Amino acid sequence: MSDQKLTGADLEKALTDRGLPITGTADEKRAAVAEYDAAHSPAPTAGDGDGGAGGGEQTPTPTPTSTTLDSHTDAPSTTAPGDGPADTTDPNEIASTVSPDKAAAAQAGHGTVNGVVKTGEVATAQVPPKEDQRVETYTSTKPDGTKVLVTHNLDTGATTATPVD
Numbered sequence: 322m323s324d325q326k327l328t329g330a331d332l333e334k335a336l337t338d339r340g341l342p343i344t345g346t347a348d349e350k351r352a353a354v355a356e357y358d359a360a361h362s363p364a365p366t367a368g369d370g371d372g373g374a375g376g377g378e379q380t381p382t383p384t385p386t387s388t389t390l391d392s393h394t395d396a397p398s399t400t401a402p403g404d405g406p407a408d409t410t411d412p413n414e415i416a417s418t419v420s421p422d423k424a425a426a427a428q429a430g431h432g433t434v435n436g437v438v439k440t441g442e443v444a445t446a447q448v449p450p451k452e453d454q455r456v457e458t459y460t461s462t463k464p465d466g467t468k469v470l471v472t473h474n475l476d477t478g479a480t481t482a483t484p485v486d
Contacts, residue, residue: 328430342384390439395425398435407437415441
């Protein structure tokens with residue numbers, strides 16, 4: 322690899338050529354390329370010597386397995402493969418678009434920038450204690466003519482239908 326700093330399409334091509342993940346910041350991507358190149362550089366000899374490479378112990382930046390909203394606005398979003406930049410696998414995250422810092426992203430060599438951040442969490446519903454839950458009960462007739470007792474819990478949404486003798 323040359324002494325020039327990889328940026329933009331050249332950085333993406335270097336990652337793709339080496340089979341490395343294309344997620345993370347530009348600096349993380351450059352570090353992954355450098356680590357890969359160091360681990361896969363030719364050994365000084367073809368013999369059994371250790372060659373000083375450390376046996377490939379260095380690991381490139383791992384590919385995320387889930388996607389959550391990022392808090393930064395000066396670099397691309399970090400996403401799992403197949404997810405988009407505004408995706409989240411956390412059902413409790415609330416997202417909003419913001420004005421990204423395009424100048425800082427461009428200066429860092431990023432071609433894209435994150436413009437969606439987490440603004441809060443979905444409130445979890447508080448189910449009242451069993452003795453305070455609202456339940457309605459009524460009899461109904463099924464399409465086959467069977468009479469049933471329907472019990473519907475308005476707080477939990479649970480509904481049961483029990484045959485009536």
